[in-house]
Amino acid sequence: MDVCVVGAGPVGGVLACRLARAGLKVAVVDRAALPPMENPSFDGRAYAIAAGSRGLLEEAGVWAALPLPVGPIEQIRVSDGKPGRPASPLFLHFDHEDLGGAPLGWMVEARSLRVALNRVLHESPGLAVHAPARAQISRSAAGAEVSLDDGTRFSARLVVASEGRESPLRRQAGITAARWAYPQAGIVCAIAHDKPHNHTALEHFLPAGPFAQLPMACGEDGENLSAIVWTERASRAPRLMALEDAAFAAEIAVRLGDHLGAIRVVGRRWVYPLSAMYVHRLVGQRLAVVGDAAHGIHPIAGQGLNLGLRDAIALSGLVIGAFAAGEDVGAPALLARYQRARRVDNVSMLLATDGLDRLFSTDNPVVRLARDVGIGAVHRMPGLKRAFMRQAMGLS
Numbered sequence: 449m450d451v452c453v454v455g456a457g458p459v460g461g462v463l464a465c466r467l468a469r470a471g472l473k474v475a476v477v478d479r480a481a482l483p484p485m486e487n488p489s490f491d492g493r494a495y496a497i498a499a500g501s502r503g504l505l506e507e508a509g510v511w512a513a514l515p516l517p518v519g520p521i522e523q524i525r526v527s528d529g530k531p532g533r534p535a536s537p538l539f540l541h542f543d544h545e546d547l548g549g550a551p552l553g554w555m556v557e558a559r560s561l562r563v564a565l566n567r568v569l570h571e572s573p574g575l576a577v578h579a580p581a582r583a584q585i586s587r588s589a590a591g592a593e594v595s596l597d598d599g600t601r602f603s604a605r606l607v608v609a610s611e612g613r614e615s616p617l618r619r620q621a622g623i624t625a626a627r628w629a630y631p632q633a634g635i636v637c638a639i640a641h642d643k644p645h646n647h648t649a650l651e652h653f654l655p656a657g658p659f660a661q662l663p664m665a666c667g668e669d670g671e672n673l674s675a676i677v678w679t680e681r682a683s684r685a686p687r688l689m690a691l692e693d694a695a696f697a698a699e700i701a702v703r704l705g706d707h708l709g710a711i712r713v714v715g716r717r718w719v720y721p722l723s724a725m726y727v728h729r730l731v732g733q734r735l736a737v738v739g740d741a742a743h744g745i746h747p748i749a750g751q752g753l754n755l756g757l758r759d760a761i762a763l764s765g766l767v768i769g770a771f772a773a774g775e776d777v778g779a780p781a782l783l784a785r786y787q788r789a790r791r792v793d794n795v796s797m798l799l800a801t802d803g804l805d806r807l808f809s810t811d812n813p814v815v816r817l818a819r820d821v822g823i824g825a826v827h828r829m830p831g832l833k834r835a836f837m838r839q840a841m842g843l844s
């Protein structure tokens with residue numbers, strides 16, 4: 449094998465498909481089964497995919513395999529306010545027309561991405577899927593030896609750790625990580641609403657944390673749908689999660705406002721503890737760390753998966769280049785280049801999302817005034833606004 453990818457979540461899975469499409473021999477190992485799925489039911493989770501990430505999904509053959517329509521995001525309104533009160537008149541409005549008319553991003557249902565990924569993983573020539581399976585891996589300067597719990601053994605030039613936040617491979621390599629927890633929980637669900645969203649996303653900064661409504665494609669019966677990503681004080685989340693549907697929808701309506709008309713919750717509700725993580729190294733001998741194994745950020749800007757997919761873009765570019773040139777795809781110089789390429793983006797996104805959360809999750813009137821003035825200033829500076837948009841779209 450050229451590459452063994454351990455962890456077939458969205459980042460590891462897409463990376464494996466991209467490498468296999470370029471002609472590399474790739475093994476994918478996941479502890480969970482990756483069955484081909486026909487019609488998994490709606491579960492209320494969706495990802496905001498930026499333009500750069502979409503490019504990688506296309507190159508990996510995954511975008512064309514998505515079984516459900518995607519919802520373009522054409523406008524984003526960022527405002528500051530309190531639940532039940534009108535938003536501050538100072539808000540940021542990002543319009544796709546300011547950047548040439550292409551959508552600012554796309555809402556992709558999590559189940560749709562999973563179905564597409566599992567299909568492409570199983571159908572890609574040169575790609576061997578081992579799931580469910582556990583891998584024992586020993587790495588040396590010469591290469592990596594992989595043995596699976598079903599007795600399969602193979603060697604690889606490069607191992608990719610993409611097993612999510614708790615990455616065993618990262619720990620085994622002695623790579624340390626600094627973590628901090630936020631006193632907040634992320635509540636995720638989907639709503640159906642009477643009025644159309646006009647492909648407009650809303651990010652509403654409330655004292656307990658940001659509240660986002662993201663425009664999804666219409667449901668099968670033509671219903672208007674949006675995803676909700678709602679940051680709440682961790683101590684309040686269990687009480688909110690235990691509410692009856694109507695009372696839970698009323699809590700959403702207080703935060704959302706009435707611009708979408710009557711709303712109701714569809715699919716399941718999910719709650720996640722929120723924490724951030726800084727990983728001290730992204731590489732080891734014959735090892736590259738990607739995705740949530742390589743960083744953890746606050747979901748304030750919905751950028752966690754996009755950041756991970758940018759790791760996959762950087763690593764696949766280097767590996768495919770080395771493979772085409774007949775070079776070693778796990779060489780120390782290549783891994784050092786990968787680490788250099790990703791360091792600045794990872795750290796700046798970690799600091800930006802952490803800083804945004806601290807700046808916005810407060811009721812301090814001085815901080816509120818300062819940030820409202822800042823929001824107003826960005827709104828009046830088209831160049832700066834376009835730079836923010838390009839960054840959020842993964843185009844910078």
Ligand SMILES: Cc1cc2nc3c(=O)[nH]c(=O)nc-3n(C[C@H](O)[C@H](O)[C@H](O)COP(=O)(O)OP(=O)(O)OC[C@H]3O[C@@H](n4cnc5c(N)ncnc54)[C@H](O)[C@@H]3O)c2cc1C
Binds near residue numbers: 457
């Ligand atoms: C509330 C919330 C909302 C979010 N919203 C967004 C959003 O709108 N947009 C966005 O871009 N991101 C969002 N994110 C972040 C996004 O969900 C993650 O960044 C993304 O899932 C990371 O993908 P990954 O492939 O790196 O890891 P994971 O999704 O964690 O996948 C890890 C994979 O590794 C496997 N695995 C684990 N351990 C092992 C092992 N020992 N051996 C083999 N396999 C193993 C698992 O089975 C799994 O398949 C959100 C996160 C939260 C918490």
